[in-house]
């Protein structure tokens with residue numbers, strides 16, 4: 001890919017040498033973790049292609065769209081209402097923060113004991129490694145946790161940053177705050193794009209994003225079959241790519257993947273004979289954070305669900321499509337996003353209820369709770385998750401890790417012992 005896109009990357013002011021190194025590592029990692037799998041679905045070729053062209057073709061598309069006057073908005077959190085961005089004919093991309101590249105630079109301005117996700121997004125920007133970052137006309141942050149909130153203040157010196165305030169409780173006054181924030185964001189997007197969001201454009205955008213959620217819901221229903229017809233790693237990748245690719249194309253391609261999955265299920269074919277069904281829960285896993293799913297699926301288990309923002313939290317709830325007025329559609333948007341059960345909320349009983357219900361529906365033998373080191377919201381909430389699951393008779397393993405590979409052997413030993421215990 002490098003040869004044909006170098007001029008574009010240079011124009012985006014990437015550090016070409018460091019970027020080439022990153023692509024090499026990413027390619028090798030992807031080969032080891034993904035391409036080595038047996039009995040993979042043909043439809044995964046689309047994902048392989050998207051990944052192989054992630055800094056190439058997709059960036060070229062974004063640049064072409066920008067040349068036609070469209071704006072690109074980058075985000076880090078599923079709280080940012082994508083529908084408003086598409087309603088103003090802009091494009092939204094989820095900015096990944098799943099690798100250690102750039103940590104040396106990030107640690108010069110952030111405390112070392114900051115979560116890896118935050119160090120990663122700061123590090124990618126400071127090291128000029130990510131063409132998505134460099135393509136963004138606006139980067140939207142949020143006040144979900146203190147680490148992110150304060151990091152965006154520093155980040156604003158390097159990129160055009162807009163921060164949304166996210167409520168931390170779910171009383172009526174919190175909804176009022178969130179509605180005010182959604183309206184403020186609508187104005188910011190209109191100002192950025194020079195377009196006015198109308199009832200028609202918002203309704204169309206709501207359908208576009210709901211369709212993507214619906215196809216992911218379908219995938220989640222199908223993957224729950226026994227025997228498991230698709231690896232957890234592959235479904236994680238589908239979820240990760242959903243943040244980058246064009247929504248309509250993604251929906252179409254994943255719909256084809258689901259058709260293939262249905263045929264596979266009808267033939268009774270599985271991907272992991274005898275593997276124990278487990279569910280992942282906790283912090284989101286951004287590309288290329290595939291370490292833990294790979295360890296789990298190399299230890300006699302298969303991941304059949306992700307209770308995470310790169311998973312069901314992002315797809316579970318749809319926006320009501322029925323209203324016809326702009327005000328009513330905006331209210332529907334506000335209500336849908338208020339249902340997000342991120343650990344930044346207190347109390348957060350909904351998340352505990354969702355985890356137990358999901359574990360039962362998926363008939364898992366155990367749950368693996370994944371928390372990034374130094375992430376207080378998920379780290380502290382894991383105690384309540386464990387208690388809720390224990391009361392439901394479902395064992396849980398708590399894993400706290402980061403993006404380094406140093407603890408792979410230690411994690412493998414713990415995961416293998418857990419799988420042995422639930423067997």
Ligand code: SF4
Nearest residue numbers: 076077078144309342
């Ligand atoms: S876990 Fe919370 S802060 Fe992180 S992406 Fe999800 S909603 Fe946003």
Ligand code: SF4
Nearest residue numbers: 115117145283372375
């Ligand atoms: S993983 Fe935790 S600490 Fe890190 S950004 Fe997300 S909520 Fe904040």
